[in-house]
Amino acid sequence: MPPREELLEVAGREVTISNPDKVFFPRAGYTKLDLVRYYLAIAEGALRGIRARPMALKRFVNGAEGEAFFQKRAPTSRPDWIETVTLSFPSGRTAEEIVVSDAAQLAWIVNLGCIDLNPHPVRASDLDHPDELRVDLDPVPGVPWSQIRDVALVTRDVLNDFGLTGWPKTSGSRGLHVYCRIEPRWTFPEVRRAAVALAREVERRAPQIATSRWWKEERHGVFLDYNQNAKDRTVASQYSVRPLADARVSTPLTWEEVPDCDPAAFTLVTVPKRFATVGDPSQGIDEAVGSLEPLLELAAQHEAAGFGDAPWPPHFVKQEGEPARVQLTRRKREERPPPAGQVPPPAPGKTVGPTGRRRSVMPLIEIARAKTEAEARAGLQRWRSRHQEVWSHLAPADILVDSMRGRNSTWTRIRINLKNVPETERPPQEALEVDYDPWTEWQGPDRSGSLERPTRRKPPSPSGGGQGGG
DSSP states (O other), rough: OOEEEEOOOOOOOEEESSSOOEEEEETTTHHHHHHHHHHHHTTTHHHHHTTTTEEEEOOTTOOOOOOEEEEOOOOOSOOTTTTTEEEEEETEEEEEEEEOOOOOOOHHHHTTBEEEBOOOOSSSTTTSSOEEEEEEEEOOOTOHHHHHHHHHHHHHHHHHHOOOOOEEEESSSEEEEEEEEEEEEEEEHHHHHHHHHHHHHHHOOOTTTTEOOSGGOOOSEEEOOOOGGEEEOOOOOTTBBBBTOOOOOOOOOTTTTGGOOOGGGTTTTHHHHHHHOOOOOTTTTOOOOEHHHHHHHHHHHHHHTOOOOOOOOOTTTOOOOOSSSHHHHHHTTTSSSOTTTOOOOOOTTTTTTTTSSOOOOEEEEEEEEESSSHHHHHHHHHHHHHHHHHHTTGGGGEEEEEEEOOOSSSEEEEEEEEEEGGGGGGGOOOOOOOOOOOSSOOOOOOOOOSSOSOOOOOOOSSSOOOOOOO
């Protein structure tokens, strides 16, 4: 018997939902059809965040607890009413990406297994000039929710002082987002430059609870991630369901709601009821368009005072004017070898240190590089069981869990900062609990975009099968 299908009439079009009874959230019991009906219930609000924007498809064909993969290129088999636009990347490659403008197109991409929506901060009509400044408030582990809310309120005040209107929403995960509509006059590097200035100003006003420092081992409190404004970065948009057990939603708020909001209150079930009752708090965002000139003037003041550019994401090619991708303390003595004990040696079997790209002066050891976070955390638990005496010294912020970008998916790295462990009790770098290399699984240019790298062989598939369509 062929799998069941559900035919929906949406925006004057017929949209086929394949496998509608497939469970996408096992612990809550929500199906793919539940997810589609959620998006149709709040379509007006969701479309406000993604309309006319190219979108990277983050597909969970096996549901929220399955492995996700990124699909930049639009599926070749698609209805003729699905819109696309061609993006160019620094490597010289191009990708024809989906552009969603109505509820039928929205339902169609959700049927592909897109649990959350990841649009670029540009419109399809102008791919070179963002019309959105994105402020991502990313807390260090152990930071209470109340502190994140406090940093959001400081961010609002800074934006107001520089002529911009901020629109808050929960991230649906651990933080908050604040979006600002801007005139599409500035390039991606200029928008990011303004975001760096904003982050530094928030840190200046609230130095105990906010930080603009890029390296995780140097952060405290809440990090304002300016690099979300770099070209080709995408962020889960408003009303996106997140791939968490409770199907939590990235939900727009009023500023009056921020001081008392609870992100766990916003789910696939509760948000449609809220939307029907109070409407969309982000209504009006497209009319509140501001200028980046004041923030760019602040950036110029910072640069005149000696502040240079901030580090870019590690998979970006080195940018003009970017500082060395090492910590400031390391930069001052880069001509001298680091003191013994401050830089961990490569893990057994490795030719580079724990970070692979740079050597930190922090006493870091690497625990795992894994295909999934669950595998990495299982490795962390094995390490913990062998080092209980060390674990007792560690704070939540000492466990550095990084989601790293591979070719079409993310992988997870876990490191431990031993700064709070007495030197005589610090364990050495050991063989990694999990040692995964995402770059052995594909053939093509390397992360810098170079086309000269030798090809790599893909390992044989243990199952011999391909990916399903959800």
